[in-house]
Amino acid sequence: MELRALETLEDGDTEEDTAMALQRLVELTASRVTSVRSLRVQYRLIRKLGSGSYGRVLLAQPRQGEMPGKQSDDGSMDVAAVEDGGDEGLGGLTVEELQQGQETALALEDMMALSAQTLVRTEVDELYEEVRPLGQGRFGRVLLVTHRQKGTPLALKQLPKTSTSLRSFLYEFCVGLSLGTHSAIVAAYGIGIESAGSYSFLTEPVLHGDxxxxxxxxxxxxxxxxxxxxxxxxxxxxxxxxxxxxxxxxxxxxxxxxxxxxxxxxxxxxxxxxxxxxxxxxxxxxxxxxxxxxxxxxxxxxxxxxxxxxxxxxxxxxxxxxxxxxxxxxxxxxxxxxxxxxxxxxxxxxxxxxxxxxxxxxxxxxxxxxxxxxxxxxxxxxxxxxxxxxxxxxxxxxxxxxxxxxxxxxxx
The missing domain is CATH 1.10.510.10 (Transferase(Phosphotransferase) domain 1)
Structure with a gap:
């Protein structure tokens, strides 16, 4: 049972203003819209959850018999659905709790799709100079780096492509971005980098170890x-x-x-x-x-x-x-x-x-x-x-x- 032994970021060429970012998100989302007829073929209606002047919300389940929500190695995020239309879903989770999980999964999917389009494709050492390692793990390493032009200190997490899929990288990157506003969570910056052999993203540097x-x-x-x-x-x-x-x-x-x-x-x-x-x-x-x-x-x-x-x-x-x-x-x-x-x-x-x-x-x-x-x-x-x-x-x-x-x- 023993326990083992800032500054503002650069104005990079890939920065998009809010209007452009929203426009790209609309374009990405539009390509994923499914017709009502296709939805009825693919899903079985369980019950109505709510309605308003602009439409309605339905709870549905895939007809193929495979429940959504399996976790795959590449970061898939589908969430369990309610089977019986009652107040409790799978594992004792309420309908509201499952809905929140489903909404989060969809929001992350959209965020990942947008982030994939805005990756900086370059070698890390062209933009940043390595100072020293901060950490090493099974799936990658964390380095203290400085921006070559501005000298800004940053932490860079680097994940080799040999063991990390693009989807897994985007998932971790986007989750960190969505949570990093809390004072007890490492702040992630909106810069993802794809190099020849790795994926990387930047966070605030925390220098006293784990x-x-x-x-x-x-x-x-x-x-x-x-x-x-x-x-x-x-x-x-x-x-x-x-x-x-x-x-x-x-x-x-x-x-x-x-x-x-x-x-x-x-x-x-x-x-x-x-x-x-x-x-x-x-x-x-x-x-x-x-x-x-x-x-x-x-x-x-x-x-x-x-x-x-x-x-x-x-x-x-x-x-x-x-x-x-x-x-x-x-x-x-x-x-x-x-x-x-x-x-x-x-x-x-x-x-x-x-x-x-x-x-x-x-x-x-x-x-x-x-x-x-x-x-x-x-x-x-x-x-x-x-x-x-x-x-x-x-x-x-x-x-x-x-x-x-x-x-x-x-x-x-």
């Missing part, structure tokens, strides 16, 4: 820093959920730190983010993965994802920040004794009988994490629930309550 490098094994972070990080990440996740999306990849490696004392952090990397209701197949047991994703899905097509997945991951991350280790290796009762002990303890309703990994936590932290780590998604507390626990001690170590109170007073 959160994993700040977590001391078997110790964690100081309590004030833990609460600051948790509050900012919960706010970022709320923002993502308000856009009809589920982040799906919360872990310390995807949290960038803005200063040495962890006063400000930012969420990054949106390659796994999907619209609410997207059907997700079995993903395998990992420490941050919710238990509903570690068992066979209730539907052959997969499990419709919802914000409760992020609430679970936030609970695991908070535990790691408080202790410096994972609560378990995999959230499966039959496979992990630490998870089994937690489930028994949680069901008992007796906080004082906590298992060994939870010894150092306070009753306040117990209550917070019991809510975020409820094994039943519909009973799980939302990420916003942490607001009611801030400013109270989350650990029982001597002197930490006084340290927390002092820091909160200094922060005003």
């Amino acid at each position: 959160l994993i490098t700040f977590i001391q094994p078997k110790v964690g972070l100081p309590q004030p820093a833990t609460q600051r990080c948790a509050a900012q990440l919960a706010s970022a996740l709320e923002h993502i959920h308000s856009h009809g999306l589920v982040y799906r990849d919360l872990k310390p490696e995807n949290v960038l730190v803005c200063d040495p004392d962890c006063h400000r952090v930012k969420l990054t990397d949106f390659g796994h983010t999907r619209p609410r209701g997207t059907l997700l197949r079995l993903t395998g047991p990992f420490p941050y993965t919710a238990p509903e994703l570690c068992a066979p899905p209730p539907f052959p097509e997969g499990l419709p994802i919802q914000p409760a997945l992020d609430a679970w991951a936030l609970g695991v991350l908070i535990f790691c920040l408080l202790t410096g280790h994972f609560p378990w290796d995999q959230p499966l009762v039959e496979a992990d004794p630490f998870f089994e002990d937690f489930i028994i303890w949680q069901a008992s309703g007796q906080p004082q009988d906590r298992p060994q990994p939870w010894y150092g936590l306070s009753p306040v932290a117990d209550a917070l994490l019991w809510g975020l780590l409820d094994p039943q998604p519909r009973k799980r507390s939302p990420v916003s629930s942490i607001k009611g626990y801030l400013g109270q001690p989350w650990r029982q170590r001597g002197g930490e309550a006084e340290e927390l109170a002092k820091e909160l007073k200094e922060d005003g």
Whole structure:
């Protein structure tokens, strides 16, 4: 269970004014309009959702029998539909929740189509000078660069074409653009680059590395820093959920730190983010993965994802920040004794009988994490629930309550 160890952008030739951008979007959309006759052949009407002076909104399902919403490797974003016309859709999601996911998927498709037309086609080193690497992952790398003419520092994420499709690149690029207005999310700039061997996009530079490098094994972070990080990440996740999306990849490696004392952090990397209701197949047991994703899905097509997945991951991350280790290796009762002990303890309703990994936590932290780590998604507390626990001690170590109170007073 160990935890592993600005300035304004250039006025490039591809910048379009608002009128031109809207005109291009209209042209792209017009080419995708389907006739009513074709729609009736392809879809079965379920029920009417609403109507007005300019038309009506219908809920429909593909006639071929394949439910929309399967997630493919290239970033497909179709969202599950309601089958029975009731108030609940697949996986307990309401009609309104599914509609929001569908609207988000369609908006992203249009944004991707427009972005594909405005890619800058050039070699990166013609426009930007590399300063140093900022990060490296399985699918690409992040570099600190400066604009050759203006000297503006930027972060450039570079994804090789050998492992990244154009669609996957455009998807991550557009999700980042749509979410980057939040203070705890890395701001993405509207410049995508296609080179001979890679796709790249630009973001604000965050220079102090990721959160994993700040977590001391078997110790964690100081309590004030833990609460600051948790509050900012919960706010970022709320923002993502308000856009009809589920982040799906919360872990310390995807949290960038803005200063040495962890006063400000930012969420990054949106390659796994999907619209609410997207059907997700079995993903395998990992420490941050919710238990509903570690068992066979209730539907052959997969499990419709919802914000409760992020609430679970936030609970695991908070535990790691408080202790410096994972609560378990995999959230499966039959496979992990630490998870089994937690489930028994949680069901008992007796906080004082906590298992060994939870010894150092306070009753306040117990209550917070019991809510975020409820094994039943519909009973799980939302990420916003942490607001009611801030400013109270989350650990029982001597002197930490006084340290927390002092820091909160200094922060005003």
